[in-house]
Amino acid sequence: MICGVDEAGKGAVFGPMVVGVVGCEAEEDLPAGVRDSKALTPKRREALYAEITGSFPWRVVEIPAAEIDRLRQEMTMNDLVVRAHAEAVRSLGAGQAFLDACDVDEERYRSKVAALVGDGCEVVARHHGDALFPVVSAASIVAKVTRDRALEDLRVEYGAIGSGYPSDKVTIAYLKDYIAGHGTAPIFARTSWETVARLFDRRRQTSLGDF
Template sequence: MIVGVDEAGKGSVLGPMVIAAVGCNEMDDLKSLGVADSKKLSKESRERLNGLIREKYNFSIVVRTALEIDTLRQTMTMNEIVARAHAEALDGLSCRLAYLDACDVNEKRYGETVKSFAKSECSIIARHKADALFPVVSAASIIAKVERDHLILDLAAEYGEIGSGYPSDPVTITFLENYIKTHDKPPQIARLSWETVKQMMDRRDQRSLLDF
């Protein structure tokens, strides 16, 4: 089996990171479905393809919550966190060859890093923009993106409108600023180790000193 691995939410300041692996016998099997980089597909297309992929192919999903990411970042880099999660998703499927979206400027080094963490014995090829190059990675990107979108909707049902969770999203930033102003601390779904949150907390502390 050939496996593709990709993640969604690596740079998000709110919510989880989701890593997905999808397996197929032949790359063309998935290409015929019309898979593509999830970021280039409409929400409706992603949902439809997500259902087809889950129905027809083996897949595995790994979720890292904001709290887990903050805890892991105390002892390792974000790239290592992603690499370990890629290896865990890969281990959820038996394969002879795996394609990964490289999360390191050095593609070969990233592939070797993931291989060192994986329990399964298989050849690993890591490439930048692998989700646009290999249909099996495109499929994994769709599974990861849709799964994360659903988790974000669950969080929004609990916290109210939180946007996409990314620092570039004004809705997410407004939510964070208002939450910190109201509760005097970030929400549990925020990644406290992110510079975005640290800067907001610094501004809060400065305002508190001025008030004093």
């Protein structure tokens, strides 16, 4: 069996990072139309997610915001992703794993994951792996749909939080207003992110200006 691994939400300031892994005997067995999740409409992603999870081995490794903050005290974000990718690969026990490389150096990324996976599995890491390998595309769909559902649960509970990414004006407006009103970040925010630190700095400067 081969497997593909990809993650969603690595750079988000809200919500979990989700790593998806999908296994198959041959990529030709995967559903027609499998491609990088970012190139698919939400409706098509959901349909393919149902096909993939209903017919192939799969798992997700979900790392909540608070856990990301804790782990970043011990390691870089790239090393955190390495560990999560390796955990995903081990969970399926495939003989060959294809990864979307989360490092400017593909070989460095490959070797780090391979060291944690151990013997018995050949690891291949490539930039834009979700566009190169259908099995990685399948994993990207599983990861993206899982994270989208997690964000939707947060919206139901907390309101208009946006996509959760720092580039999203809705997300930043929500974060700014929440910090202004509560003096702390929401529980689902990654407080180790520079985005959050900058908003707290601005709040402190504003408060000092009141004196």
